Amino acid sequence: MATKTSQQKTGNSTQKHPDMRVTRTREAIRSAFTDMICEMDYEQITIKELTDRAGINRKTFYLHYDSLDDLLGEMQNEMSQRFMERIKNLKPPYDMDKITRAFYLSMEESGKFGERLACSGNYHYINRRMVNAIMRDTWKEENAKAKDPYLQNIIMAFVSQSTLSIYRQWVADQKRIPLEDIIQITITLVCNGLDAWLRSSDQTHHPRYSR
Structure with missing residues (x-):
């Protein structure tokens, strides 16, 4: 409501x-x-x-x-709209590197509240609803290479869930990797795959990430 x-x-x-x-x-x-x-x-x-x-x-x-659901819905929508504003001129899936960066910056702006919604298993159904809404509003078929709607769904599931999984692990590891580095790692893995990351020089161990 x-x-x-x-x-x-x-x-x-x-x-x-x-x-x-x-x-x-x-x-x-x-x-x-x-x-x-x-x-x-x-x-x-x-x-x-x-x-x-x-x-x-x-x-x-x-x-x-x-209700509490009404309040939560308002705050969810505001989070989604801030992200949408950042990517309004971008075209998925072609601009996934820029969209990935926008996701991380938006989540950082949301602070602990955003982390909780994205990372806690107790809020899984909530962040799933947010992701679905964002994907529905941002993925325009005329911009998509995959015209088959089922293939399009698979591509977006891969992109959104891969990015979200990396973000969750980053938070679970107490964000020991700097923000800019995790953005670049996510872009490399999601947009170019593991093989591209293995060929890159960024795969080497960084002592500054250690405890």
């Missing part, structure tokens, strides 16, 4: 922008929710604890959102 607008909340059809109280309340809700996502499984999050942390009551929460 869509997030409630300021007009719906106030009943004033002429009001186009929320006032500062509305803005502060929504920021408090979102900040508390972000902290809880980073700390616990989604199923453990309750509106009671969320409102306690945000310093509001349940009635106030429902003036802004219909």
